[in-house]
Amino acid sequence: MKEKAKILDKDGIARAITRIAHEIVEKNKGTQGLCLVGIRNRGVYLAQRLASCIKNIEGTEVVTGALDITLYRDDLALASGVPVVRKTEIDFDINDKNLVLVDDVLYTGRTIRAALDALIDFGRPKSIQLAVLIDRGHRELPIRADYAGKNIPTSQDEAVEVRLQETEGVDEVVIIEKN
Amino acid sequence: MKILIRSGRVIDPANNIDAVMDMLIEDSKIAKVAKNIKADADKIIEAGDKLVMPGIVDMHVHLREPGREDKETIESGTKAALAGGVTSVLAMPNTEPAIDSAAHIKMLKEAIQKSAQANVFICAAITKERAGEVLSDIPGLKKSGAIAISDDGASVENDTLMLEALRLAKREGLLVIVHSEDKKLSCCGQVNLGFTSTRLGLRGVSVASEYKRIERDIELAEKAGASIHIAHLSCKESVEMIAKAKKKGIKVTCETAPHYFSFAEEAVLGYDANFKMNPPLRAREDMLAIRQGLSDGTIDVIASDHAPHTENEKDIEFERAEFGVIGLETELAAAINELIENHLLDWGKLVTKMSLNPSRILSINKGTLSVGADADIIVVDPVKEWVVKKENLLSKSKNSPFIGRRLKGFVEYTLCQGKAHKWNL
Amino acid sequence: MNWVRKDLLGLEELSKEELELILSTAESFKEVSTREIKKVPALRGKTVVNLFYEPSTRTRVSFEVAAKRLSADVINIATETSSVKKGETLIDTGRNIEALKADIIVIRHNFSGAAIMLARHVNVSVVNAGDGWHEHPTQALLDIFTLKEKLGKIEGLQVSIVGDIAHSRVARSNIWGLTKLGAKLTVCAPKMLIPPGIEKMGVNLTNDIDEALKNADAVNVLRMQFERDGETAFPKQLEYFKEFGITKERLKQAKKDIIVMHPGPVNRGIEMSSGVADGENSVILEQVTNGIAVRMAVLFLVAQANEKIKNENTD
Numbered sequence: 001m002k003e004k005a006k007i008l009d010k011d012g013i014a015r016a017i018t019r020i021a022h023e024i025v026e027k028n029k030g031t032q033g034l035c036l037v038g039i040r041n042r043g044v045y046l047a048q049r050l051a052s053c054i055k056n057i058e059g060t061e062v063v064t065g066a067l068d069i070t071l072y073r074d075d076l077a078l079a080s081g082v083p084v085v086r087k088t089e090i091d092f093d094i095n096d097k098n099l100v101l102v103d104d105v106l107y108t109g110r111t112i113r114a115a116l117d118a119l120i121d122f123g124r125p126k127s128i129q130l131a132v133l134i135d136r137g138h139r140e141l142p143i144r145a146d147y148a149g150k151n152i153p154t155s156q157d158e159a160v161e162v163r164l165q166e167t168e169g170v171d172e173v174v175i176i177e178k179n
Numbered sequence: 180m181k182i183l184i185r186s187g188r189v190i191d192p193a194n195n196i197d198a199v200m201d202m203l204i205e206d207s208k209i210a211k212v213a214k215n216i217k218a219d220a221d222k223i224i225e226a227g228d229k230l231v232m233p234g235i236v237d238m239h240v241h242l243r244e245p246g247r248e249d250k251e252t253i254e255s256g257t258k259a260a261l262a263g264g265v266t267s268v269l270a271m272p273n274t275e276p277a278i279d280s281a282a283h284i285k286m287l288k289e290a291i292q293k294s295a296q297a298n299v300f301i302c303a304a305i306t307k308e309r310a311g312e313v314l315s316d317i318p319g320l321k322k323s324g325a326i327a328i329s330d331d332g333a334s335v336e337n338d339t340l341m342l343e344a345l346r347l348a349k350r351e352g353l354l355v356i357v358h359s360e361d362k363k364l365s366c367c368g369q370v371n372l373g374f375t376s377t378r379l380g381l382r383g384v385s386v387a388s389e390y391k392r393i394e395r396d397i398e399l400a401e402k403a404g405a406s407i408h409i410a411h412l413s414c415k416e417s418v419e420m421i422a423k424a425k426k427k428g429i430k431v432t433c434e435t436a437p438h439y440f441s442f443a444e445e446a447v448l449g450y451d452a453n454f455k456m457n458p459p460l461r462a463r464e465d466m467l468a469i470r471q472g473l474s475d476g477t478i479d480v481i482a483s484d485h486a487p488h489t490e491n492e493k494d495i496e497f498e499r500a501e502f503g504v505i506g507l508e509t510e511l512a513a514a515i516n517e518l519i520e521n522h523l524l525d526w527g528k529l530v531t532k533m534s535l536n537p538s539r540i541l542s543i544n545k546g547t548l549s550v551g552a553d554a555d556i557i558v559v560d561p562v563k564e565w566v567v568k569k570e571n572l573l574s575k576s577k578n579s580p581f582i583g584r585r586l587k588g589f590v591e592y593t594l595c596q597g598k599a600h601k602w603n604l
Numbered sequence: 605m606n607w608v609r610k611d612l613l614g615l616e617e618l619s620k621e622e623l624e625l626i627l628s629t630a631e632s633f634k635e636v637s638t639r640e641i642k643k644v645p646a647l648r649g650k651t652v653v654n655l656f657y658e659p660s661t662r663t664r665v666s667f668e669v670a671a672k673r674l675s676a677d678v679i680n681i682a683t684e685t686s687s688v689k690k691g692e693t694l695i696d697t698g699r700n701i702e703a704l705k706a707d708i709i710v711i712r713h714n715f716s717g718a719a720i721m722l723a724r725h726v727n728v729s730v731v732n733a734g735d736g737w738h739e740h741p742t743q744a745l746l747d748i749f750t751l752k753e754k755l756g757k758i759e760g761l762q763v764s765i766v767g768d769i770a771h772s773r774v775a776r777s778n779i780w781g782l783t784k785l786g787a788k789l790t791v792c793a794p795k796m797l798i799p800p801g802i803e804k805m806g807v808n809l810t811n812d813i814d815e816a817l818k819n820a821d822a823v824n825v826l827r828m829q830f831e832r833d834g835e836t837a838f839p840k841q842l843e844y845f846k847e848f849g850i851t852k853e854r855l856k857q858a859k860k861d862i863i864v865m866h867p868g869p870v871n872r873g874i875e876m877s878s879g880v881a882d883g884e885n886s887v888i889l890e891q892v893t894n895g896i897a898v899r900m901a902v903l904f905l906v907a908q909a910n911e912k913i914k915n916e917n918t919d
Contacts, residue, residue: 085904122641374800377776377802450717498715
């Protein structure tokens with residue numbers, strides 16, 4: 001494992017989030033009926049950052065929730081390391097909301113597929129949009145992001161690691177070469 | 180047919196011998212024991228660095244024939260015996276039917292004649308069908324060739340009946356072997372009573388169910404003036420009780436089995452029925468007391484209590500599994516590992532407990548390497564290690580607690596009545 | 605911390621970390637039962653067989669609900685209706701269930717050690733739903749989960765277990781689990797119902813119910829069975845209630861917010877009064893709810909671990 005390049009630093013991440021926040025407000029014509037749901041683990045923190053950005057722009061609170069998709073995965077046993085099941089916390093009604101799903105990296109699309117399944121179990125939102133910090137390509141399912149902080153072409157021998165203050169103590173995105 | 184066993188360390192406590200010598204066997208007898216024997220032998224066994232000892236006399240063996248030939252037969256049991264260095268066994272009478280009459284002994288003798296590979300002596304039942312209600316025809320049993328009587332597997336509950344049996348046995352010169360267990364105290368028990376039974380959620384067998392019955396049996400033997408032999412000692416209190424009786428001059432002898440000096444009760448924690456026997460494996464301090472009793476001479480005999488059971492009777496829910504384990508093929512190695520290696524016995528004492536003492540107690544002409552004695556001899560490699568494997572066991576049943584264990588001490592040759600068997604790993 | 609066991613057979617063999625992992629996983633699963641659609645696809649396509657050799661409605665239903673909320677298919681086999689009565693051995697039954705390509709066997713058996721024996725002979729996961737007097741791990745886990753939920757922690761808690769300790773698998777599993785997690789335990793029973801050597805499991809003993817209640821943060825009251833084959837010297841029911849029954853009067857001497865638990869079904873007027881069973885200290889129904897979350901967690905963890913074991917074996 002070797003770190004190959006830093007794609008975003010602290011400021012880069014902040015700028016990307018601010019831009020996505022603006023795009024969300026613009027596309028949804030304000031914050032009426034808007035909610036954010038982050039995918040555990042890092043998506044939750046990104047959703048919270050987006051919410052506080054939106055508050056700065058619009059002056060309104062947007063509700064955020066946390067979604068654990070472990071139970072909806074299609075690779076129960078293939079996952080490297082047995083995933084720990086964490087709590088899903090969506091304390092609000094998602095029916096008829098414009099729901100923005102937030103994750104750190106969009107790759108094969110399977111996580112998003114699982115998240116969509118999970119969300120449908122909670123209700124019937126008016127729309128579901130997808131916001132990711134990094135889109136690295138190599139989709140295996142017909143899924144695309146509505147908002148992306150940065151598009152990075154990668155090879156499958158590489159891994160993209162998003163590190164956040166809340167989880168790793170530092171804000172940065174790096175590309176790592178897998179051996 | 181002449182066989183020469185050359186340069187082995189001969190261990191013959193009956194004659195106070197522990198020295199490197201040669202031994203010449205002519206047909207079925209020992210012809211000469213001396214240094215540098217020159218003879219035209221048909222076969223020479225090189226026994227340098229090996230031990231030459233009298234064959235083991237195992238006075239507690241269940242051959243299961245007649246009736247339960249699916250577990251063991253006289254043939255398979257005696258083959259297993261030879262592989263373990265055992266040249267003589269005392270067959271216990273809890274067969275189907277039980278050996279409780281002259282007719283049954285006659286039938287059993289014929290079967291032995293036909294298929295036994297080693298010497299088989301007969302122990303008959305004290306009571307009819309071992310039911311503890313009506314005495315067998317004890318003089319008749321003696322006349323037909325039984326050398327001991329026992330209701331092994333059960334204790335004769337009725338004191339008066341037991342006393343009568345002991346008196347008759349004394350008159351007839353028969354040894355009485357007792358399975359000392361008070362079933363009222365041990366009822367339905369599966370493992371040793373205490374932390375182990377609590378941990379496993381099983382009913383326990385108290386040590387009292389054993390030693391209290393030993394106390395009674397000794398008392399009755401004393402009253403009758405008869406010789407009594409207590410089978411399968413498992414706990415400290417029993418050892419103490421025997422020591423006390425011996426001090427008083429009561430004619431009591433006793434045995435323990437290899438599992439009682441090799442394992443403590445924790446061995447059963449995985450619910451493996453290969454560690455389930457009656458009496459059960461006891462606490463560590465009991466195991467140590469058994470070892471001590473062997474070392475200080477309180478316990479006279481090591482016998483296997485070889486109790487074959489099929490897989491269907493063993494590899495099932497623990498509470499449904501039969502009691503008992505096989506032991507003929509592992510007893511010598513187990514004794515070497517636990518008793519010789521721990522310096523509790525020397526080789527002479529080991530032979531005494533496994534061959535000489537049982538022969539004396541049973542009054543049979545075995546257990547020595549004297550000139551003229553039966554050529555029942557084993558040649559043992561005392562340092563060779565082997566792993567007990569289910570697939571290598573010759574017994575029809577495979578219920579050994581030693582499976583998977585590495586043991587030191589390997590029987591290279593067994594000579595039974597002069598017939599040599601060579602064993603390989 | 606990863607869960608690597610294909611089976612859950614008892615709490616004695618588990619580490620503190622493993623216990624904590626089950627509890628935290630159960631916490632996540634509890635949320636599923638609060639949803640309008642109480643179902644996740646985690647075990648979709650898996651088959652869970654409830655193999656019950658003893659009549660039990662509560663535990664069986666709880667496992668069934670748990671499996672179904674994980675989208676597994678559930679088959680119930682009870683002794684009355686199966687070939688068990690025709691003399692089939694447990695191993696044969698287990699292998700037959702395996703041949704049906706089931707993934708998990710949940711077994712309840714009247715013989716101690718039956719689950720352990722079965723697990724040795726099959727490759728499918730085995731979950732012990734109570735074996736003889738030995739262990740009942742999921743019951744203890746749900747008791748512990750409920751305690752933790754109510755009091756925030758287990759470490760340092762004073763917990764008393766009252767009743768027939770000698771014949772109770774619930775008691776044994778609770779003792780193993782709670783002591784590993786740092787609780788201080790007292791067991792309270794008539795002398796004849798305290799099994800020998802129990803203090804080696806790290807518990808205090810008392811025959812005095814008031815003493816057992818005095819400083820306790822929680823009391824777990826076991827179900828009494830007065831009819832038992834081959835056992836004598838059981839106390840009379842009324843006598844038992846007088847000496848050991850939990851009443852409002854007795855609770856007045858205890859901590860005000862002492863938690864009262866019972867694995868159910870409650871013998872009202874024998875183990876405790878109705879007032880206590882339905883009172884504000886009782887968490888009996890919460891235990892039932894939590895049982896589902898705990899069993900979901902257990903089924904999920906063993907299935908996942910076994911899936912991994914199978915993959916590694918084919919690699």
